[in-house]
Amino acid sequence: MPRTDEPAEPAVEAAEQDRRGRSHDREILRLAVPAFGALVAEPLFLLTDSVIVGRLPDPALGALGVASAALAALVGLCVFLAYATTASVARQVGAGDVRQAMRQGIDGLWLAAAIGLVVSAACWPLAPFIVHLFGATGELAAQAVTYLRVSLFGIPAMLLVLAGTGVLRGMQDTRTPLVVSVASFALNGLLSLWFVLGLGWGIAGSAWGTVAAQALSAAVYLTLVVRTARRHNAPLRPDLAGLRAAGTAGFALVIRTACLQAVLLVATSIATRMGDDQIGAHTIAARIWTFLAFALDAIAIAGQAITGRTLGAGDAAATRDATARMVRWGVACGVVFCAAVLLIRPLVPGVFDANAGVTAHLLAILWPVALFQPVAGVVFVLDGVLIGAGDQRYLAWAGLWATIAYLPFAALAGVAGSMVALWLALGAWMVARLITLGIRAYGTAWLVTGA
Template identity: 25%
Template structure:
């Protein structure tokens, strides 16, 4: 396989490990930040121009959308791993089959998820014990969001393919464009047209659709080895089985964990619309805090995938160690000032005193525990890079679903305070990190 001199792909099987991980992670991190801006700008706009109930509708529904989108993201991770391994092994024929199978799979799942998401929205909102004052807006926002989900899925799969061959810059440029467009449309639909939560949903799906059109268009016009050709667009069953083998456990893990988070949200919702809105604000802020570790986890997946394909075992071990150190340092630097300035940050979303008080409390009792979560993100990413998606999925399902739900059930019976409920997330992170540490201690992955 020949790589063109001006190609955007990045061979990570040789060279300085720390430098490669950082250079690969930075555009990926910036891209993830802009992707988070979709939901965050939605929250800021409705929180300031519509009200706390609309804010709760937009923020508290995340577990439902992530349940389906997260399943697909797991499948997308599986496709990325397979692409990166074939790239590392210099197998151009299999690489092209994996690219076209991944895109075809995305189209099929996109239409299926559009229908499923639209139909299950009312059921899931009731299951989540959504406050009556929030129910109508939440239903409108989610159903509109699911009608445009195909654009989000196509963008993420195509971007995952580019990242798998080492190109993390192109998805970033596209995402910056679509995020800026989303902000403009948010303000236009909500402030000018007064469309409320429906307006922010329209802004999101239009922006996501355009980003998908651009990245798919670039793959079609590309002359590189990963280019997309309509005549090659079909499902290759042996490749699909490999994608499913890696992606299905990760997808099921995310979907099950997100379904479990519906019940976490229900515990918070018992404390009223102010608490629901505040938990949503905390979740939006925490989503930014965990981006460096998630980006490094994705980077180590590509790094390990390519080096596994090339048989570079020592390089894999060194990469995991370096990635872990960098993730912990970056997360610590972010968390400490965030805890101190929590109320000043929350006020960007909503200025109601009770919402600010709850959200600042959630941030201060949770954020420093994100440092612990760095270990499980890097270790899980490394395991997926060598094709072992089952172990991290099982561990995360146990920690984030069963252990967390048992913990929440017990503390809700022992106390009426919201603080132990808010500790449900850190409890799962700590459990996951301990179990994965033990697994790595007794099992060499390379």
């Protein structure tokens, strides 16, 4: 008599795969959506300050732009405090050792505090030199130095916020960072409004408002992390071995981040040399690209948390499944963003009140901005997955190779004086990152399981 259960086996397997896929989708959304909200809240600090400081006489707004650019570069190099902490904490959570997870989170906070104090002390006397590097002179430079020096008091708090965010993300919690970010944004706006316009503190008032908001955010994170650490009997004192491990992982991520910033700075420098219309178009296009990057980075943050947890649990298969699912999400979001940019492309110049020269360049370079979105979707996801796996050393080398691949294309674009060629060079950089990260993700060297 023929067997009747054989055809059912593929159907059962397909149903199980579909169930796992839906489970991964729910987890990705649970982590990514709040992460996106928190990421978007961060640039709102600067936007709010710009609106308030814009009511002051010139050159206050220009001074804010110069000082903010310097601060962004300083803090951006320390983003590893969030990324590396997320990966290490998530791995211990996956291994079932919450006490060790919190111990590593505490080490991250100690490292953030130490780096913050060193950066603040070192940059205080260098503030005029830093401002001069951005081309500021006269009264603009004087006000930029004022804003920068006041803001340096908040650097330790800013870095503690990064590390605290990493701890909570590693604990698979992205909602709390969203709440803290939104509350901090609202408080920053109210304090800056009061200090600048109410008390008449000028541009220094804007900086003090941000410092106060960041300090309160840091206090919230410290309270949450310390409370959780005590609940799991994790020590609060720094562990030298843990600090060394965090510093080593952080150094590799600093190289990766420095490569990213170098690429963007080179592109901005080349566009500036081309002319005022070119740099205007480039600035608008970069803002659009950055906003879309926040959404893609939210999936990458989910990738950090999920990858660390599944590898810590020793489940390489689940890591593979989740990675494949997140890559699909990255591609899908990239395709949607591509279509959206092409759809709004004719309207963008009007939104930014661009003149005829800026409009012509902007309409041309929005094509590569749109077309490289699917590539960016995969790159962001794989970057987050490998960070979550603790593969920082490879990411540092991959960043260097991708930057080396980008530079000749950027140089040719500068010689040609073509904005389209410059954005195609940025596209080539993304493709180089796709190749280096894709090769690694396809292999097994990064799938290191266990605590």
